[in-house]
Each structure stands twice: as structure tokens, then as C-alpha cells.
Amino acid sequence: MTKRKRAESEPELSPIEAEMAESAAPEASADEVAAASIFTEPAEVESAAAGEAEPAVAQAPAERAALEAELADLRAKVDEYLDGWRRTQAEFANYKKRIDREQDEARSRAMASVLTRILPVVDDLERAVRERPDLDEVRGWAEGIELIHRKLAAMLEAEGVEVIPAEGAFDPALHEAVTHEPSDDHQEGQIIEVIQQGYRLGERVLRPARVRVAK
Numbered sequence: 001m002t003k004r005k006r007a008e009s010e011p012e013l014s015p016i017e018a019e020m021a022e023s024a025a026p027e028a029s030a031d032e033v034a035a036a037s038i039f040t041e042p043a044e045v046e047s048a049a050a051g052e053a054e055p056a057v058a059q060a061p062a063e064r065a066a067l068e069a070e071l072a073d074l075r076a077k078v079d080e081y082l083d084g085w086r087r088t089q090a091e092f093a094n095y096k097k098r099i100d101r102e103q104d105e106a107r108s109r110a111m112a113s114v115l116t117r118i119l120p121v122v123d124d125l126e127r128a129v130r131e132r133p134d135l136d137e138v139r140g141w142a143e144g145i146e147l148i149h150r151k152l153a154a155m156l157e158a159e160g161v162e163v164i165p166a167e168g169a170f171d172p173a174l175h176e177a178v179t180h181e182p183s184d185d186h187q188e189g190q191i192i193e194v195i196q197q198g199y200r201l202g203e204r205v206l207r208p209a210r211v212r213v214a215k
Contacts, residue, residue, distance in 0.1 A: 108201060108202065108204060111159065111201065112201050112204055112206055115156065115159065115161055115199070115201065115206060116206050116207065118152070118156070119199060119206065119207060121152065122149065122152050122153070122156070122197075123196060123197075125145060125148055125149035125152065126149060126197070128142075128145045128149075129142070129145055129146045129149055132145070132146075156199070159201075160201055160202060161199050161200070161201050161206065162200055162201075163197055163199060164197070164198035164199060164200055164205070164208065164209045166191055166194040166197070166198065166209040166211050167191060168190065168191065169189055169191070170189050170190070170191055170211065170213045173205070174198060174200075174205065174208055174209060175191065175198065175208055175209050175210075175211050175213075176198075176208040176209065176210045176211070177211060177212075177213045178195055178210050178211065178212055179212045179213070180215040181212060181215060182214065182215055183215075186214035187214060188214055188215055189213065189214065189215075190213070191211045191212070191213060191214075192211070192212040192213065192214050193211065193212045194209055194210070194211050195211060196209065196210040197209055198210070
């Protein structure tokens with residue numbers, strides 16, 4: 001009997017019977033599946049492996065770029081904080097210098113005010129010593145005045161007070177001209193005589209020297 005005749009002779013199955021026949025067909029065992037995988041084409045295996053590796057390879061440069069950007073941002077912040085710290089240190093150093101300078105100037109002004117009030121006493125003592133008589137009865141008294149004058153001069157020197165030189169050329173920054181007069185012994189602009197001593201404290205002139213100037 002031919003296949004056509006056999007197929008024609010076989011009775012047709014109902015839908016329910018066909019479903020039961022399919023479920024009754026034997027399933028492939030695990031060994032059969034493993035054996036089939038052995039004979040899988042190498043190209044198919046390599047293609048599958050490459051497909052899994054492509055996302056990881058593509059992801060690596062992106063992660064590196066992100067880390068480098070984050071590192072650059074952190075370095076920029078560190079540089080910014082370091083610059084701020086340096087500026088603060090410099091500002092504090094300048095502030096300290098300014099405060100120290102202002103304190104020194106305040107002390108100098110206070111000292112200058114006190115010493116300036118002492119100078120007239122020194123003038124009186126100088127005048128008394130210069131004009132003392134040569135009488136025996138007043139010699140002891142004159143020597144006492146001279147001793148007081150030396151002590152005052154030493155005290156002023158210890159405080160940094162110096163006598164302004166008043167010899168040679170007239171200097172308007174240090175001298176005050178009381179008179180301008182002709183002189184046979186001095187050139188024009190030269191100091192003839194000191195009438196009153198001048199004093200200075202460091203670079204500060206407490207009082208200019210009063211002098212006679214040749215013209």
C-alpha cells in the first residue's frame with residue numbers, strides 16, 4: 001500500500017486527539033541537548049561571546065572619562081581652596097604689620113609729646129650753665145645745675161632723642177632760620193650760630209634747631 005493510500009486509509013484525528021498525540025511525543029533528554037551543543041558551529045559560539053562582551057568594552061571608556069572629569073573637578077577645588085588659604089595668610093600678615101606700625105607710631109607720638117614738654121627745661125638749664133658767673137661763692141651752685149643738665153640730656157638720649165646737628169649748610173627740614181645776615185666768616189646759606197638746639201626722635205623732628213644764617 002502506498003503512502004497516499006495509507007494516509008487515506010488512516011482515520012482523521014479530532015483536535016483533542018491531535019493535542020494528546022503531541023503531548024505524548026518523547027522529549028529530548030539532557031544528554032541529547034548536550035550532545036547537540038557539542039556540534040554547534042564555532043562561529044555561532046564566538047558570535048554569542050562577542051555579543052556579551054561588546055557592552056562591557058563600550059562601557060569602560062565612558063567610566064574612565066567620568067572618573068577623569070571628577071578628578072579634574074576635585075583638583076580644581078583643591079587649587080581654589082589653596083589659593084584662598086594663601087590669600088588669607090597674606091592678608092593676616094599685612095594686617096599684623098599694619099597694626100604693629102600703627103602701635104609704634106602711637107607710642108612715638110605719645111613719647112614725642114612728653115619729651116617736647118621737657119625741652120624748655122633743658123633750654124633753661126643750658127642757659128644757666130652758659131651764663132654762670134665765675135664767682136667762687138656760686139661755683140658749687142653752678143656745678144649742681146650743670147649736673148642736672150647732664151642727667152636730663154642722658155635721659156633724653158636713652159629714649160632715642162638726638163640733638164639735630166646745626167653746623168654747615170642750612171637745611172629747612174631740620175633748621176629754623178631766625179635771621180639772615182651777612183657774614184665775613186661764612187658763605188651764603190651757612191649756619192652762623194645756634195640760638196636754640198633742635199631735637200629729633202628717630203626720623204621725627206621734635207623741634208627744629210633755631211639758627212642764624214649767612215646771606
